[in-house]
Amino acid sequence: MSGLPLLPLLHVLLATMVVMAIGWEIQRRTRNAGIVDVLWAAAMGGAAIYYSTVGVGCNLPRLLVAMLGGVWAARLSLFLLWRVLHEEEDGRYRYLRRHWNDSQPRFFAFFMGQALFTALFSVPFLVASSKPHNPVDVWVVLGVLVWAGSLAGESIADRQLARFRSNPENRGKTCRAGLWRYSRHPNYFFEWLHWFAWVFLSIGSEVWWLALLGPLLMGASLVWVTGIPFAEAQSLRSRGEDYRRYQEETSMFFPWFPKERDS
Template sequence: MNGNAVLIVWGAAACAMLVGWLLQRATRNAGIADAIWAACLSGGALYYAGVGTGSALSRGLVAVFGGFWGFRLSMHLLTRVLTEEEDGRYRQLRAHWHGSEVRFFALFQVQAALVALFSLPFLAVAENPVTRISAWHVIGVTVWLVSLAGESFADLELARFRRDPRNSGRTCRIGLWRYSRHPNYFFEWLHWFAYVALAVGSPIAWTAWLGPLLMYIALRWVSGVPFVEAQALRSRGDDYRAYQSETSAFIPWVPKPERTSDLRKA
């Protein structure tokens, strides 16, 4: 059942990404791929909860936690797609690829494959036969609540900052953004450890580790931090370079003394 369930999630995500690719052809906004990716993961969590062979407790937890996490992230990203111009990362790719729709189609389908891969922690929990609440459940729930609150606050702080026209060309340094250049990414990564804890006792518990491992690689070195920071340097220049010199890249930490404040005021 496990293999078939993953293939079904992959197939559904591929169809959703096909629709997303057609939408971006019409709107010239490839950011829709991110919203669909999160929505597909939410759907994957709900599907595994329905077909999993684990206990009702395990399946209920993955339905609520995985389903809600993906839904919240998808709605947040969709709001940005509908209210803002195309993300700078995708604009850069569009220019670099000379508008090649074939490459964008491939990019959307890679996202579909990643849905299947990142859904494996949800499946690990849905297959967990444990029926009694344990310390691992307490840890998992705590990690999930902390990470969801942190990511939500980071998203709200950034959205509020970006809505103020006086902040055009400036870097957000309020709240959580004072301690990490990417607090939203940090808490998104932290969130995946919840399923590691909730999967303890599952016959495929090891697959839950793919969540935090692959997400860290993706955010820190592939599609997250490098692309976002390259775009930030293009759009905010010296102000963002000062921010880089003062603020932790990923894990929240005490900022360094502001030695370049005069440069930011210039």
């Protein structure tokens, strides 16, 4: 494809397949498939740093890819790692384990699928690192602002939920604190918003439009595939009527004021 070197993308796919194969073995030994999320985030950071070193673009866009992609991935992977090490297996994966009768071939295919997703999601990093010009224009400023705002929003949402879950008195209850009052999945919303930063940072590359894969794939994944549908189903299983009320009152994805419920 003109303007975009594809060999680095193949390298990321092959390297991530190896990483995910190791992750699958860790899952098999620990019975905790949450490690796949940790490795996905870490692999994304590795891809950003790798693309910044082999990218065909100028210095500034490549530096931004390494710094912004690396910081985003480090925060997310460390947060997820803490959960994997200190909590039981996520309910979504416990459900899959039961549904698949703990089929390890199915889990292996799932981990390999995440390697493919890593390569696809890393395309915006590769596009941004291919920009041929260095100027700090309005698109770069907008990209950095969106990146910073979305990272802050996701971090705040994660901390609010972690603080709520750490209180034993909240077991079986639904978090409505802070950002969770305005969206049932504010962490997912800000994660999706983060990918628009890479669209802005890619403008100037002749294939900038490929960076749209980020928000499109993440939005589809979160809203229709592995994100919200699995999380909501697990929340209904674990919190029942309390979560149904939350669904009636609170926006699913985009933050908005909660509905007043008739008593």
